[in-house]
Amino acid sequence: MKRRDFVVALGAGALSTASRPLAAAPRSSGAVQATQLLIPMDDRQTNHLKAYGVTFRSIKRGGRAEWLLNYRGGSFLLKDDRTARREAALEGVLVEDLPAAREADLRGRIAASNMDAIPLEKAPRVAVYAPPAAAPWDDAVTMALEYAGIAYDKVWDPEVIGGALPDYEWLHLHHEDFTGQYSKFFLTSGGAPWLRDMARLHVETARALGYSDPAALKKAVARRIRGYVNEGGFLFAMCTATETLEIALAAEDVDVAAEYSDGSPMDPDASARLRWERTLAFRGATLEQSPQIASFSDIDGHQVNHPTRRQPLGAFRLFNFSAKIDPVHTMLVQCHRDVIADFYGLTTSFSRERLKPSVTVLAEEPGAPWVKYIHGDFGQGTWTFLGGHDPEDPQHQIGDPPTDLSLHTRSPGYRLILNNVLFPAAKKRELKT
């Protein structure tokens, strides 16, 4: 499915839903029977995160589902079947019977309000870009997928260079450093065994794939990812993958890696030589020249690892979009909370002045010079960037124990991640006008 068709079709969905007769819902002549299962996603829900998994697997089994945008926190409507009920009971997900009469009322409310019902018809094939030895516990998206029970494949440099990306509808970038500098922890944590192993793996992989060093390989991988989006893929990136992917794309012919990574120091004039027309989201950034400071550029508003530039955490607010006019943006911000506590990452946020004009801001910290959650189109695909590392571990440090999502079943931050996973499942519909 190409992004353009998808968005056009969703736009049409608004019209079709709004004009759908209220009597379209099936009616039973005798006693009221439950014909649909409603998974409410407001504060009554007992496990928001697992609700996405129940919905995803229902679609995967061939069942039809609908995403009720802006209705009770972005609820799901599933075809009532034993498997879905059983799964919901096992996972602790609250479901409600929706008899035909109530469904008609519901559709009436949706038609008359800033809501929409988006059909979900095909479970996307999901890929997570992560090194082979990465534990699932250090990446928020992988944790969310594991916890919700959403199947995914891991891909890494050999698969990306080998052309595997078109096999997937949705790609998530693990918090990889696409500048090839091992997240710039090399000098400060040089002796750490995990870092030595990581560096060795990257160097060996680069050589095996015919690249001189990890920085060169990562640039090639970044270009492949951009090509994937251009051809219609859905990209979701968090933390430092957002910023470094963009730097790697802008730095195609510029040395932006420290000497320890590629054998030559960073080009002192690197910032001026970057080509931002090649990127998806950002423009005009100035790079951090010191290899000892684990910060990449002034794209990140919070600069968590910079001793003097570090900014305190606040809270970010999700924008309210028109469900019938902007269904894509509305899907991405479905949540039972409008304001969410912020969380650090190597890249925590995105400076407003570094955003390209075409970028849509999905969430911002009001009054702050940075935003948290952004989205945009590129070619026939779309990309979404969320700053920060782990929504439920705001000060995450290397070596911290993994986040246990069974303790955060209502996490609004993790819901944003799962919105992205489900969003490519939305059905495209033909534009009527």
Place this chain on the structure above:
Amino acid sequence: MRARRVVTVLCLGLLLGPAVSLSQEPGRPVTAEGARQQGLTFERQGRFGEAAAAYRHGLATAPADVALLVGLERSLARVGQIESMWPFVRRAVETDPSNEWIRGLEFRLGARLGGADSAAAVASRWMAAMPASVMPYREWGSWLAERGDAVGASAVLALGRERFGDVPLAEISAPVLAQAGEWDQAAHQWALAVRANVGLLSPAAASLGRAPESSRSTMLGALMDGGGAAGRWLASDLLLEWGQPDVAWTVLDAALPGERVQAAGLLSRFADRALALRTAAGAEVRGYALERMARFTTGPAQERARLDAAQSFADAGNLVGAQRMLSQLSWEGDRASADAAGTMATFIRVLADAGLVAEAESRYREWESRLGAVENAEIRGRLALGWVRRGELERAEGLVGADSSVAAVSVRGWIALYRGELDAARRLFREAGPHAQDRDEATRSTGLLVLLERVRAERAPDLGSALLHVTRGDTARGIAALQAAAAQVPARAGRADVLTLAGELAARSGALETAASVFGSALVADPDGPAAPAAELGLASVHARTGRNAEALGHLEHLILTYPESALVPQARRLLDEIRGAVPKT
């Protein structure tokens, strides 16, 4: 050092700033002091271009004024014109060629604008001009290290050490060598730095603490063999951090200096760090350090050290150590303070928990009058429980006597339970409530109260006796006795609960096959009774521990779907997630 001086200058400037006239006419000669104040005022207002102009103005009359030069550097950096600093720096060097601050500024500027080659050229000129100064080596080495060029930095610092010896550059060399992974050399340099300034012990330990496991042994060897006393202090710190508190203490104890204040400082630091370990071994070595510290102190400080040592030994379960410290305390007069009584109370508790109930009771009798009412009641309850655990129910009963405190009522509940007087036990536990004992005891009594509600018999001596076996630590015998007692309880009136308790004990003691069998029997006895969810969860848990995940999943799914309202459902879901790999294992 330099930064501190600059900060001082800046603070002074900020204090004086408000007095400066901002309407000074440009072009009119100003004093260096006036220019400084004017520049600082502009800086504070964010008018960096004007600040730079003020500093430049002042430098016309005082070209080697360091405060003006530093202010100009700051201001030009903010307006992106740092390169225009060069003529002023050159003139300052010509005016005062032996000024280290100006040379440092020249180096910083050269490095910033011209990179590595320029830095090398400026540093070389500085070395040639001031051959007796160690500063160019420090500045150049630090700058290279900050850029991540650990090899280059090491080379420069090695050159400096060749000329001036190790000591002046040790503080700079050590982290650079650590960064380069040269752990043995880094350890040597840190030992030298700590010898010159014991305040560097913390950064030294932090730097060397990052050494990979493979390098630790040789590095510790280097510190112990060639690092002198400072090397051993450092080694002791590292051993403590790496989880070897007993070795750490031995090393420090052997390297303590004779000088009283320094020794007490090292011991106090060690004791604090050992406390942070929050382990029994940490508490024990803390006790030793405080005991030694008592020798270096006198009066109240000495008493305090002994008391804290006694408390640490008691926390570690080292009764001999605690007793030794307590015997050295002066208990008379004012010194028999609340602290001392508190320590003795801890000691009595430790004795009771260690099963030395007779000795604990004897100590308690000596101290009874000096303890508060609440503490008295709590200790009597603990001692009584100690007797209960030894099976001496009459002695326990005698100790609580007619005491009406909730702790005493709870003890009487336990006594009744172990005698098999279930009715009385039920009544007493309910009367005592959940706050009678510490958390563990309260949890146990609440759990047993549930069991007693289910086993409706008025008396069950076999069950009481089985529970006493368990309490006395004879778990294997207790499990067998519980199974035998269960046979005498009606199938649907508590048998499944007794068997489930036996299964839980077996699972906890690692007898997993027995546990699986007993849980199975519980489910057969009363398949849909109130104990069924707990038995099924226990069985699933045993299956999961023995790798029979499919069976475990089956039981968990059955439990969740059959008893959706059970309080055990969240635990079952958690285990389900763990088995599926959806959450990290706990």
